[in-house]
Amino acid sequence: MDAKELIRALNARDEAAGPDLLARTKATGPLEIRGELLYAPLVRNWYELTDSLELIPAKAPEWRPLQCGxxxxxxxxxxxxxxxxxxxxxxxxxxxxxxxxxxxxxxxxxxxxxxxxxxxxxxxxxxxxxxxMMTSACVGRLMEQGDVRLDDKVIRHLPGFRPDITARITVRQLLTHTSGMGDFFGPKFFAGGRHRLETIDDHLDLIRDDELLFEPGARFEYSNSGFVVLGAIIEARSGCSYADxxxxxxxxxxxxxxxxxxxxxxxxxxxxxxxxxxxxxxxxxxxxxxxxxxxxxxxxxxxxxxxxxxxxxxxxxxxxxxxxxxxxxxxxxxxxxxxxxxxxxxxxxxxxxxxxxxxxxxxxxxxxxxxxxxxxxxxxxxxxxxxxxxxxxxxxxxxxxxxxxxxxxxxx
Structure with missing residues (x-):
């Protein structure tokens, strides 16, 4: 059975699954059957077909680098x-x-x-x-100048911003996404908050009432809000705007x-x-x-x-x-x-x-x-x-x- 026959068969079995699969093939190119997996050669992605007829990303076989000039x-x-x-x-x-x-x-x-x-x-x-990466490089420059240390508590640099939280998290945890802070791309952002995000202070206002998602250092969770706070530290230590x-x-x-x-x-x-x-x-x-x-x-x-x-x-x-x-x-x-x-x-x-x-x-x-x-x-x-x-x-x-x-x- 080739990819087209597979899609037709899936459509016949479950009409609700068909459009999703067809949309995926439109975005990734034709799907090929390779053993137990499906392969999208156009974008080199591998997928597993679940019992509920959903495509989920699958781990690709180990690739080997090209050996040529x-x-x-x-x-x-x-x-x-x-x-x-x-x-x-x-x-x-x-x-x-x-x-x-x-x-x-x-x-x-x-x-x-x-x-x-x-x-x-x-x-x-x-x-x-x-x-x-550029935010990290700026923090690195401040480290070289002795203004910031990785294990500084954030409250040392931002005493006026959420001391109940910043007294518990470090600069290192902000940089490594282990601070417990979340992501400002949430309901408030999409409800209109994004229109006001011109400066670092605007971003701080958006996340000011957010609580930690977990105890600082307990785990990794990608945090855009944590890098807002790093931008505020750069501004506080340098005396100029983050962009400047x-x-x-x-x-x-x-x-x-x-x-x-x-x-x-x-x-x-x-x-x-x-x-x-x-x-x-x-x-x-x-x-x-x-x-x-x-x-x-x-x-x-x-x-x-x-x-x-x-x-x-x-x-x-x-x-x-x-x-x-x-x-x-x-x-x-x-x-x-x-x-x-x-x-x-x-x-x-x-x-x-x-x-x-x-x-x-x-x-x-x-x-x-x-x-x-x-x-x-x-x-x-x-x-x-x-x-x-x-x-x-x-x-x-x-x-x-x-x-x-x-x-x-x-x-x-």
Missing amino acids: IDERAQAATGYLLALAEADVFSGVVRLSRGEEILFEEVYGWADQDRRRPNLPGTPFNVGSMNK YVREHVFEPAGMRSSDFPAFHELDGQAIGYTNFTAHGAVTGPRRPHEDTLPRRGSAPGGGYCSAEDLARFGAALMRDTLIGPDVKAALLGLRSDSGSGRPGGVPYAHGFQVESEHGVLSYGHGGGGPGISAFMDVFPDQGLTLVALSNYDDGARQIRRELRRIFWPAA
Whole structure:
């Protein structure tokens, strides 16, 4: 039985399951039967079919890196990305670089569909949570200056904000998502609170009455609210706004000339995100601009705009220790024996960075995602490489991370 026959059979057995499966095949390409699993070759995803006819993500068989030169790798990546773009699954840019040398770069899709403005190599995209790396780097700079320590209680830096909570949590716990703080993307945000989120203080007001979800340090739970508090600490210790501090101590020294924190109505040359998500989840049909899903302006948890070129420069600056020195960087990456860590979905998480060791190769970076936002950056310090993918589609970049890492692992 091929994939089409399978879908027809499932439709006949349970009409309620049919549309969901058909929607999944529209988003991921035709499904193939491989043993006990289903495989979506277009996006290299594996699924398990449950007894209730639901598709759930399944663990893929262990992949093996390609064994060939950079030209063959580039050819494989181009064919893969072109198929995604032609199926309207991917819109964005992929870039592999070593320092200022571009080893691979491909760009697809529209930055503004209405005006037919194409994505370009230097187009800034909303990078979502990738800004957490920059927040971590700023905390690292304050650590080097002696203004902040990882095991400081937060109340030391923010005595006026929720002392009942901040006296119990540390800077380290905020960075590692183990503080017990939750996520401001909740009912208050979607009920209209997002329209007021212009500054760090606006974000603090939104979460001021939120209670801890668990005892600090008890477990990992991804927390955008915790990074709001880190942004407030940066402002309290530096005496300037979070955005200005990032511009001065990250964007400028790294040479990130097209990166900033514009509001949606201020976009000029940046990519507009397009989404199929609604308040009830993903739907099929034409994508729409994602403006109504965003805070008014990005900040410490994410939502800034960066180009692939700028993120490659950010990765290079981290490798050169331009932004923070090697000792503090090792602490933030969890590479020191006294460093704590958490685990988001099995991915090792240090202090504002995801850190992995796969096939004996160390990498660190971060992803970003949301309606109309999908991005990742992986830095391979031992090889001097930075791999970046940015997309203005839902999951456009994150779904292809595994395959791109396999293709370019490690590029010569």
